[in-house]
Amino acid sequence: MVPWPPAGPYQMPAATRTTVAVVEIVAVDASAAPDLDAMRARLSASGKSPEDWLADDLAASGRYDPVPAPRVVAGLARLGTTSRECGDVDCAVRLGRALGVERVVTGQVSKLSNLIWFLYATMVDVPAGHAVHHEEFEIKGNITDLLPKAMLALSRRLVAHDSAAPAPGERLTREEVLAALAAATPQHPASFAGKDLSGLDLGGVDFKRADLSRSRLVRTNFAGAQLFSATLTEAVATGADFTGANLDVSVMYRVDLRHAVLRDASLFAAILTGADLSDADLTHARVIAVLGHARLVRARLAGANLGADPGNQPMGLMRTDAADADCTEADFTGANLRKMNLTRAVLTGANLTDADLTGADLAETDMRRIRGRETIRGLDKALHVEQAKFNE
Numbered sequence: 001m002v003p004w005p006p007a008g009p010y011q012m013p014a015a016t017r018t019t020v021a022v023v024e025i026v027a028v029d030a031s032a033a034p035d036l037d038a039m040r041a042r043l044s045a046s047g048k049s050p051e052d053w054l055a056d057d058l059a060a061s062g063r064y065d066p067v068p069a070p071r072v073v074a075g076l077a078r079l080g081t082t083s084r085e086c087g088d089v090d091c092a093v094r095l096g097r098a099l100g101v102e103r104v105v106t107g108q109v110s111k112l113s114n115l116i117w118f119l120y121a122t123m124v125d126v127p128a129g130h131a132v133h134h135e136e137f138e139i140k141g142n143i144t145d146l147l148p149k150a151m152l153a154l155s156r157r158l159v160a161h162d163s164a165a166p167a168p169g170e171r172l173t174r175e176e177v178l179a180a181l182a183a184a185t186p187q188h189p190a191s192f193a194g195k196d197l198s199g200l201d202l203g204g205v206d207f208k209r210a211d212l213s214r215s216r217l218v219r220t221n222f223a224g225a226q227l228f229s230a231t232l233t234e235a236v237a238t239g240a241d242f243t244g245a246n247l248d249v250s251v252m253y254r255v256d257l258r259h260a261v262l263r264d265a266s267l268f269a270a271i272l273t274g275a276d277l278s279d280a281d282l283t284h285a286r287v288i289a290v291l292g293h294a295r296l297v298r299a300r301l302a303g304a305n306l307g308a309d310p311g312n313q314p315m316g317l318m319r320t321d322a323a324d325a326d327c328t329e330a331d332f333t334g335a336n337l338r339k340m341n342l343t344r345a346v347l348t349g350a351n352l353t354d355a356d357l358t359g360a361d362l363a364e365t366d367m368r369r370i371r372g373r374e375t376i377r378g379l380d381k382a383l384h385v386e387q388a389k390f391n392e
Contacts, residue, residue: 018162020064020103021072021096024083025050025121028110039111046147050109053148054121057155058105063162067101075099089124089131096126103132105158117143119150123158133161135254136293137274157254160214160234171196177205184208203241269318291322299330307338307356338378352376362388 029039043050055066075098076082079091083106086095092104107121117139123132135157139150172195184190191211198218206226217237225245233253242262247270254274263283270289278297287306308319321341329349339359344366351371358378365388367373379385 017063017065018103019067019101020055020058020105021067021075021099021101022051022055022058022069023072023076023086023092023095023104023106024069025054025107025109026084026087028108031111031113042144043109043147045144048148050107050119050147050151053151054105054107054155057152058159061155061159063159064103067099071099087122089122089129092122092124093126093129096124102126103162107154111143115142116140119154121154121158123162125162133158134276135161135274138293157234171198172200174200174202177202181205181208181210184210287320288318289320291320291325294322294325296322296325296327296330299327301335302331302333303335304332305336306340307336308340308359333372343384357382359383365389 027036027040027043029036046053048056051069055069058064059066072095075095076086078098079086079094081091086092087106087108092106096102096104102125104124104126105121106124107119110118110120112118118136119139120134120136122134124130125132135154137153139146172192177192177197177200180190180192186209189209189211190207192215193211194214196216197212197220198216199220201221202225203221203223204225205222207230208226209229211231212235213231213233215232215235217232217235217240219239219241220237221241222245223241223243225242227242227245227247227250229249230247231251232255233251234255235252236256237260238256239259240257240261242260242265244264245262246266247262248266248268250267250270252270252272252275255272255276257275257277257280260277260280262285263281265282265285267285267287267289270287272289272294273292275291275294277299278295279299280296281300282304283300284303285301285305287304288308306320319339319341322345323341323343325342325345327345327347327350330347331351332355333351334354336356337360338356339361340357341361342365343361343363346366347370348366349369349371350367353372354375354377355372356377358381360378361383363384367388367390369391373379373390
């Protein structure tokens with residue numbers, strides 16, 4: 001469900017405005033009785049089209065200067081393509097260059113039922129030739145009423161990621177980090193929100209519940225660090241080393257952990273909703289976390305323990321929830337996945353050799369082309385196996 005942002009526009013200096021082209025948000029009716037015309041009518045009944053809401057919200061942020069929609073349509077026509085065909089980064093870059101803009105946003109809104117919708121969007125940095133951020137979330141309720149708030153939430157998330165690079169002077173040294181932590185108290189934890197700690201050696205450091213939200217932690221060394229109850233929401237920690245780190249009870253909504261190393265790390269009761277762990281190494285990690293809509297594409301979880309914790313059953317079932325997660329080609333060799341929620345998760349091409357799926361929920365789980373199926377333990381005791389999608 002969409003966490004609605006607080007009232008009031010997010011302002012940035014006018015001098016920093018970035019030109020952006022918002023491509024038509026593609027409508028997809030994936031409901032049981034698809035009717036694309038009726039779906040579009042419900043969306044437009046909100047007062048604007050999804051792309052117009054998004055363009056206006058980006059403009060209201062003070063950070064962007066959207067080009068008019070007719071220019072975007074004309075640009076697509078010059079390239080001989082359409083918004084439906086231009087959802088990849090390469091096409092977005094070509095469109096951006098044709099229009100002379102710095103950013104291009106593409107997206108899709110999917111109707112699963114009258115009350116359940118999914119919104120996807122990608123912002124592309126045209127000069128750099130790569131995606132700045134991909135965002136997706138679920139909308140539950142009357143889409144006509146909720147679309148304006150959903151697009152506002154989407155715009156703020158895109159703005160936050162595009163503004164994540166710290167301004168000059170905000171890069172911290174190891175000494176400055178340690179000094180801030182030394183001055184912190186339980187009532188007033190240290191805040192490194194939005195700061196740049198990239199490349200620092202912070203191995204073994206106790207962060208004392210610090211706030212690292214929206215911080216830049218690229219290739220930072222956190223090996224053996226104490227990050228208990230720390231906040232890393234929307235932090236960029238690509239290639240960071242968390243080997244043996246304690247990330248229990250941490251809050252990491254939409255954190256970017258691509259190519260990060262979390263071998264032997266502990267992530268008990270952690271929140272990683274929407275996190276990107278693509279190509280991350282979680283070998284032998286202990287993970288009891290919320291991983292809804294997370295990306296674990298090609299992630300290495302060999303020998304990882306994601307199974308339910310029987311020692312905490314008096315407090316309620318403590319298990320890893322990976323509903324709707326993308327685990328394409330992930331390596332779960334020998335992993336403990338007992339009672340894990342894999343509802344609608346994508347495990348296409350994943351390696352499940354000797355993995356334990358006892359009690360796991362496989363409702364609508366995509367398990368096509370998985371490897372090691374004949375060695376999976378507890379598959380006969382998994383829930384809703386009949387709903388899982390195998391090769392046959």
